[in-house]
Amino acid sequence: MEVKKMTKIYFVIDDSGKIDHKNAYLIYGGFVFLSKSSLTNFNYRYRNYVNKIRTHYKEDKEIKSNILKYKDRKKFLEEFKNDYSFALAILNENLYDCIKKDAKAKGRFIDYGLKRCIKMVLKDLIKKDVITRNDSLELEILIDNQTIKSNGLYDLEKSIQKELTKGMKPILEANYMPLFKNLKVHVYYGDSKKSLSIQASDILAGTVRKKMVSKEEITFLNVFLEIP
Numbered sequence: 001m002e003v004k005k006m007t008k009i010y011f012v013i014d015d016s017g018k019i020d021h022k023n024a025y026l027i028y029g030g031f032v033f034l035s036k037s038s039l040t041n042f043n044y045r046y047r048n049y050v051n052k053i054r055t056h057y058k059e060d061k062e063i064k065s066n067i068l069k070y071k072d073r074k075k076f077l078e079e080f081k082n083d084y085s086f087a088l089a090i091l092n093e094n095l096y097d098c099i100k101k102d103a104k105a106k107g108r109f110i111d112y113g114l115k116r117c118i119k120m121v122l123k124d125l126i127k128k129d130v131i132t133r134n135d136s137l138e139l140e141i142l143i144d145n146q147t148i149k150s151n152g153l154y155d156l157e158k159s160i161q162k163e164l165t166k167g168m169k170p171i172l173e174a175n176y177m178p179l180f181k182n183l184k185v186h187v188y189y190g191d192s193k194k195s196l197s198i199q200a201s202d203i204l205a206g207t208v209r210k211k212m213v214s215k216e217e218i219t220f221l222n223v224f225l226e227i228p
Contacts, residue, residue: 014202076207
C-alpha cells in the first residue's frame with residue numbers, strides 16, 4: 001500500500017497589544033506558506049525590503065512595527081500584498097473582566113481565538129481548492145517567543161489538533177465530520193531577532209492594530225477574525 005505523503009503548511013505568527021484595560025485590541029497577525037521554499041523566498045524578499053528602508057532607522061536596531069514610518073508601512077503592504085496573510089483581533093471591551101484579570105483565563109481565550117483563526121485559514125484554502133479534507137497535513141506553527149507562555153505551548157498544540165480533527169460536535173447534527181482525518185500539528189517558539197518572517201508578522205499585526213484604532217478599513221488580509 002502506498003503511503004500518502006504529508007503536505008506541510010507553515011504558519012508564522014506575532015502579536016501586537018495586550019488583553020487589559022489600557023489596550024482596545026490584542027492582534028495576532030501572520031503569514032501562511034504552502035512550502036518550505038516559499039517561506040525561504042519570503043524571507044529573502046523581506047530582507048530586501050528591510051535593506052531598502054534601513055537608512056531610515058538605527059543600523060543595529062530591529063525594525064519593529066511601533067517604529068515603522070508611514071511610507072515604509074505602506075511600502076510593506078505593497079511589497080507583500082500577494083502573500084497569504086491573516087489576523088485575529090481580540091476586542092478587549094467585549095471581554096468579561098474575569099478574563100482580563102486572570103492570566104490563565106487570558107491564555108485559554110487566546111488559544112481559543114488562535115485555533116479558530118487557523119481553522120478559518122484552512123477552510124479558506126479548501127474553498128480555494130489549494131488543499132482538500134482528504135489531504136494528510138502537517139502544520140508547522142512558528143510563534144514569537146514573547147507571545148505564548150512556556151507552559152501554554154503544548155496546550156495550544158493539543159487544542160489546535162483537537163479542533164481540526166474532532167471539533168465541537170453540534171447537538172442536532174448526527175453525522176458530524178471533522179475538518180481533517182490525518183493531521184499533525186507542531187507549535188514552535190521563534191526569536192524575532194533571528195526570524196525574518198516573525199519580524200514581518202510583527203509589522204503585519206501592528207499595522208492591523210493601528211488601522212483598527214484609527215477606524216480604517218482593513219482590505220489587505222486573506223482571513224480576518226474578530227472575537228468575541
